[in-house]
Amino acid sequence: MILSVNNIHKSYGNEEVLKGVSFDIHNSEIVALVGPNGSGKSTLLNIINNLLPANKGKVTILGRSNKDPEIFRKISFMQDNTVLYDYLSGYDHLQFIGDLQGITKKHIFETAERIGIDGYLNKKVGHYSLGMKQHLLLAMALINKPELMILDEPLNGLDPTSAIKIRELLLELAEQGTAILLSSHNLSEIDKVTSDILFLKNGTLIQEDLSAHKQVWYEIKVMDVDVEITRFILSEANITTKFEGNRLYICLKNENLQYIFGILKLHNIVVLDIEKKILGTEERYKKIFFSSGTFS
Template sequence: MILSVRDVTKSYGKDPVLKGVSFELAEAQITALVGPNGSGKSTLLNIIANLLPADTGTVTVLGSSNKDTKMFRHVSFMQDNIVLYDYLTGYDHLQFICEVQGLSEDQLLAAAERIGITSYLRKKVKNYSLGMKQHLLLAMAIVNQPKLLILDEPLNGLDPTSAIRVRELLLSLRAEGTTILLSSHNLAEIDRVTSAILFLKNGELIQEDLAAFEQIRYQITALPLEKALQTLETAGIPFEQADGNLRFLEKACTLDRVLQELTQQGVTIQDIDKNISGSEERYRMIFGGGAKADAPAEV
């Protein structure tokens, strides 16, 4: 077992934040921690990383107590960019980690190249954009090739291209055997990397496999549109028309059949967009129809 959290409680004064939280993470999986702002996600992550003491309960990492500082040779925790120093360069930050953990410069440069920060590695952090800081934090988190990677809002401040790269990185790390626990308010991206989600509500944990709630929706741009509409209607395929595009759920009909019906009638397919949803639907069921995923700032 990579991570075991047992009956963890935490209160601030008379206000309970975590009420007997328990869960386990096995090897090579990505699990998301989701909840409204103030639900205690960051508190829980800080307790796991032994940066904050729990009132009661235990946390075991790689078979040892999380209070054993040796765990950080195999565990990384990516926090908010407030941990960065404006007057140091990205290289300085990575070099400090490498010196503490006995890592080589080759490992430093490999992490920087993998994240794509080599072009500004020698610049001071005060000149970094929010996205550049997020990239540096990711490089700092993977430089020691951790077995357990804990990420607090890793997609915060990233443009769509960078978010795609981070998603691909997470999937690649999982394939290499890294177990990942991440908190995020970006439910769309969560759906793309995992269906294992821990919902935190009123200090209690709701553990879900979202396979039962997952929906895959396709949007197709096809010409001529009128012919495409007539073809799908004749074939009895349920669809929606929006902004000149065709939309349908995979549960209603497979993409292969839709494409086959259209191409057989001489319809040209210009573009296909795939959207996976599941966490948002379940989030609304748990937290209410008007609920929104949390903002980055959090207790």
């Protein structure tokens, strides 16, 4: 077990922010933590990293309590750029971690080159752009070769080219044996690195069928006059559909698309358009956090 979060409760005064949050990360995988602002994501990440005490519950990392200082030689936590010092250089930040972790100067420069910050490593952070700061934060999280990386908004402020490179780096790290827990608002980018999503709503994790995102849906648009007829015909054929306006959604399991088209053609149903859909993070988010949505 790489990370075990068990029944975490946290309150600020009378406000209960986390209400018994539990989850595990077993392997070198990428897991995303998603939720709106104020849902408790940062509080949960801080508790996991022993920066905040929980009112109740336990966190275990690599078989040890998260209160064991030795465990932080094997994990890293990328926070937002408020932890950076404007009057220090990028190298100063990496050297500080290197001194604490016993990391060589050679590895510091190798990490900087891998992330792509070697060109401005000696510049003071006060002159960094937001994207440059994000790269430095990621280098700081990577430098100790962690078995578990916890990343808070790692793609924030990155241009498309940088986002692609960081995404490829995360996938590479997971392939090489690093477990990654990341928090992000960038739902489209999450889809490109993982399908294992922890949705945090009102202080609790929403349990969902993770196999659902692998289902292939087809959005089929029919003439307005054909909607009720189409619904009835497919229902009679034991084909499950969902409707919004004149668009119907079919999740193909054993049903054959040509078979469905054959039924519609037989009844003179006019198909105007068809589009393949994947139930991605945005659709799953809408289903959980909004009262209605395409797949609700």
